[in-house]
Amino acid sequence: MDPKLFLTASVICIFASVAMWMLVKANTRAAKGIAAIVGIAAFLGLLSNVGMSQIESTQKPEVFFYLFSLIAIACSVMMITSAKPVYSALYFVMVVLSSASLFLLLQAEFMAFALIIVYAGAILITYMFVLMLAQQASDPEMEQEQAEYDVNPREPAAACIVGFVMLTLLSSMIFQSMSDMPTPPSASDSRIAAWQTFDSMLGSKQEIAFVQRVIPAENAGWNGVHDDDGNLIRFEGDEAYIQIAQGEETLRVVLEDRFAPSNVELVGFDLIAKFPVSLELAGVILLMAMFGAVILARRQIELSEDEVREAAGMARISFEALEPDSNGGESP
Amino acid sequence: MMHLLAQTDSFGSVELGHYLMTSSVLFVIGLIGFLTRRNMIVMFLCTELMFQAAAIAMIAFSRFHHDLSGQVFVIFILTIAAAEAALALSLVVLLYRRKETLSAEAWSELRET
Numbered sequence: 001m002d003p004k005l006f007l008t009a010s011v012i013c014i015f016a017s018v019a020m021w022m023l024v025k026a027n028t029r030a031a032k033g034i035a036a037i038v039g040i041a042a043f044l045g046l047l048s049n050v051g052m053s054q055i056e057s058t059q060k061p062e063v064f065f066y067l068f069s070l071i072a073i074a075c076s077v078m079m080i081t082s083a084k085p086v087y088s089a090l091y092f093v094m095v096v097l098s099s100a101s102l103f104l105l106l107q108a109e110f111m112a113f114a115l116i117i118v119y120a121g122a123i124l125i126t127y128m129f130v131l132m133l134a135q136q137a138s139d140p141e142m143e144q145e146q147a148e149y150d151v152n153p154r155e156p157a158a159a160c161i162v163g164f165v166m167l168t169l170l171s172s173m174i175f176q177s178m179s180d181m182p183t184p185p186s187a188s189d190s191r192i193a194a195w196q197t198f199d200s201m202l203g204s205k206q207e208i209a210f211v212q213r214v215i216p217a218e219n220a221g222w223n224g225v226h227d228d229d230g231n232l233i234r235f236e237g238d239e240a241y242i243q244i245a246q247g248e249e250t251l252r253v254v255l256e257d258r259f260a261p262s263n264v265e266l267v268g269f270d271l272i273a274k275f276p277v278s279l280e281l282a283g284v285i286l287l288m289a290m291f292g293a294v295i296l297a298r299r300q301i302e303l304s305e306d307e308v309r310e311a312a313g314m315a316r317i318s319f320e321a322l323e324p325d326s327n328g329g330e331s332p
Numbered sequence: 333m334m335h336l337l338a339q340t341d342s343f344g345s346v347e348l349g350h351y352l353m354t355s356s357v358l359f360v361i362g363l364i365g366f367l368t369r370r371n372m373i374v375m376f377l378c379t380e381l382m383f384q385a386a387a388i389a390m391i392a393f394s395r396f397h398h399d400l401s402g403q404v405f406v407i408f409i410l411t412i413a414a415a416e417a418a419l420a421l422s423l424v425v426l427l428y429r430r431k432e433t434l435s436a437e438a439w440s441e442l443r444e445t
Contacts, residue, residue: 043357050349077361079377085374092380103388103391106395110403111407130373149437150374163363171353174349174352267400290418293419293421297425
């Protein structure tokens with residue numbers, strides 16, 4: 001490992017973890033402010049070191065990336081430092097929203113919205129319900145007071161050292177491998193990749209329908225021609241096109257962008273074509289989680305033998321049943 | 333630290349490393365939160381934060397390698413996170429009913445010795 005990069009990584013990570021430690025431990029507003037500034041500076045330092053590899057790029061500065069990643073990290077720090085669990089959950093919603101925005105920047109539209117629906121909409125609401133359930137104070141005087149275990153952190157210094165070691169390792173690995181990482185994909189690269197995936201997902205029936213959809217109206221009924229590798233869609237420079245033929249005549253049709261496959265189609269195809277068994281397993285896991293939650297969270301009710309028989313629609317057997325007062329079991 | 337200042341123009345383009353760095357910082361924050369918080373529900377929220385960090389890394393890899401399997405993996409991460417939330421929260425409800433507290437240390441007698 002390059003010692004200079006490792007040194008840089010560890011110096012910045014020391015700052016970051018000291019800031020984290022101050023945030024976890026501090027009680028005054030001023031100390032929290034200083035810690036927040038040091039923390040943000042350290043994070044920007046980490047990000048600026050990532051850019052050390054000299055990659056030519058004509059892209060505009062991506063302000064939104066910095067905006068959303070700063071929001072995500074600031075909100076996650078607020079989440080783990082806030083003394084009220086409900087606020088923690090709300091800050092986590094902010095983290096989810098800003099990382100969904102990062103997904104949008106990465107052109108993963110489907111996952112961005114699925115993340116908002118599943119995380120912010122379903123999982124976080126479950127957390128909120130349990131929090132509300134658990135926070136019903138048993139006596140009203142306790143209601144305004146913060147629980148002791150929410151105010152005082154457990155071993156903040158040790159946790160920050162663990163975090164420091166982990167972050168130093170991760171960041172120096174990232175700095176070091178920057179030159180091997182793929183360059184940012186250009187718009188035409190990702191379009192060509194999308195068309196290539198789309199080509200592999202076309203069956204013979206869909207192919208006919210697709211060809212009829214994209215060709216000009218006067219050529220209706222012409223057939224698509226495959227190239228030597230069996231691909232329907234061919235590329236020239238940035239352009240995707242198909243060859244169509246009828247009899248001896250051939251014609252070249254450029255594919256317009258409005259026919260390009262959407263992110264949802266591509267992800268759906270990838271999910272079904274490459275991971276069918278995992279998809280089934282995911283369904284089974286969800287079902288088992290549902291059973292588990294129902295079984296764990298129900299209230300345990302002791303029923304006597306007679307009551308069980310009664311619930312099953314059978315006759316009572318014991319003599320005790322004739323005298324209701326002497327019945328040993330609790331009534332439901 | 334000098335080359336840090338010389339690199340200010342490197343804020344220009346966002347590369348895979350930037351996303352990985354964001355994701356690792358989020359992961360470490362989740363880890364620190366898991367270790368420092370003593371409220372069981374907040375501890376589980378911190379594991380969700382770590383899932384979130386993993387998902388960002390997956391999506392970034394998927395974009396920069398033109399491979400949609402990364403996005404498909406995030407679907408599975410969401411599934412596991414949902415299943416984990418359901419089970420963990422029902423366990424928390426169960427534990428809360430026994431001791432009327434959410435503190436994880438109330439259960440420290442479960443350890444050996």
